[in-house]
Amino acid sequence: MSSTYSPDLRIELIAEGDQAGTWGTTTNNNFQYVFESAIAGFQQVPIAPTSNNQVLTYVNGASSVPSLNQSVYAILELVPSSVSANFNVFAPPNSKAYLIYNTSGYTATFYNSTIIGNTTPAGGGITIPNNSKMSIWTDGTNFYGADDTAGGNFSVVGNLAIGGNLTVTGTTTHTGAVALNGGGTSTTPANSDNSTKIATTAFVQNIAGGLGTMSTQNANNVNISGGSINGVSGTNSGLTVGNASYATNAGNASTVTNGVYNNGGTYSINITGSSGYSSSSGTASNANAVFGKNKLGLGITSEAWQAPGKGINTQYYNGYSYPIEVAASCGVNNGPTYIAFYINGTQISQSSYDANGAYGRGTLTFIVPPYTYYQVNGSAGTTFWYELY
Secondary structure, three states, rough: OOOEEEEOOOOOOOOOOOOOOOOOHHHHHHHHHHHHHHHOOEEEEEOOOHHHHHHHEOOOOOOOHHOOOOOOEEEEEEEOOOOOOOOEEOOOOOOOEEEEEOOOEEEEEEEOOOOOOOOOOOOOOOOEOOOOEEEEEEEEEOOOEEEEEEEEEOOOOOOOOOOOOOOOOOOOOOOOOOOOOOOOOOOOOOOOOOOOOOOHHHHHHHHHHHOOHHHHHOOOOOOOOOOOOOOOOOEEEOEEEOEEEEEEEEOOEOOOEEEEEEEOOOOEEEEEOEEEEOOOOOOOOOOOOOOOOOOOOOOOOOOOOOOOOOOOOOOEEEEOOOOOEEEEEEEHHHHHHHEEEEOOOOEEEEEEEOOOOOOEEEEEEEOOOEEEEEEEEOOOOOEEEEEEE
């Protein structure tokens, strides 16, 4: 009989009657290089990813060379080696807890592999920003943050109750609404205060109450951002919005709504509630000014078809912040053809064709969401592959 290995830490399990006279060495190696490393071992992991992916090393049984068995260590420091972008780290698909210190210079996202050693995510990952120390664990499929604390930030999911006083030294940044039960109070700044102090409701009322109407402001230059403009009335009353000029000739224009983007790099504003008006289009500062974004994808913001030289049966990653479109084709002579595509390992669609002794070609076009893996499988080599990005 021969040794077997445990599923999680791959400890060598000696078969009955084996290793007579040497089993003690195997046992000591298990304790020194597996048990001790998994409980209290520290190991640096030089980050040199391939296609933004790095696999933690592993062996079956004990190894006296730490760099060969990174995945078993309890504490890992991610250090830079040859890294220039955010990257993924893949651990074996087994339950395990880690303490991670990321000093790589970039954000790391931990995933379980579907099969030990590959770079296909088995489930959800956990992100560890640069210069963060974080306790994480996995059930073999999904990674979780043990305390949701990273990089000195403290995240609370749910309610946080503080029985005494809370003192904050430095700047406090809130994302979302902050509710103070009991209506907490603060000092009201002077009306002329232009600092970064917190504005109380009294301060806001004092300032808002003194604004008056358009007629009491500089009527020829009022800066309005967002919302609706109500009560624009009169004959030939002019309203200028950005670089576009609009006028109402009759009736009351109750609301200026719906910024509309046109392919020619211009935009227009629809004025509703008026029986007669005219408008002209102005040129936006860039092709997406009215949307407030740089890239939308799918040709909306001047993306073009590219030939990236990719092929079937290989997984790729859409690292753009917008969706891309892929058109791929493969074919065979004298036989059936099939082509299928996958998003994050899940098959989305398939096309099949029986060539019946002639040349057959299967073709698919599909959209890949941002930050997802995609792959095309087929029965033969790639005929063509283009991507819109």
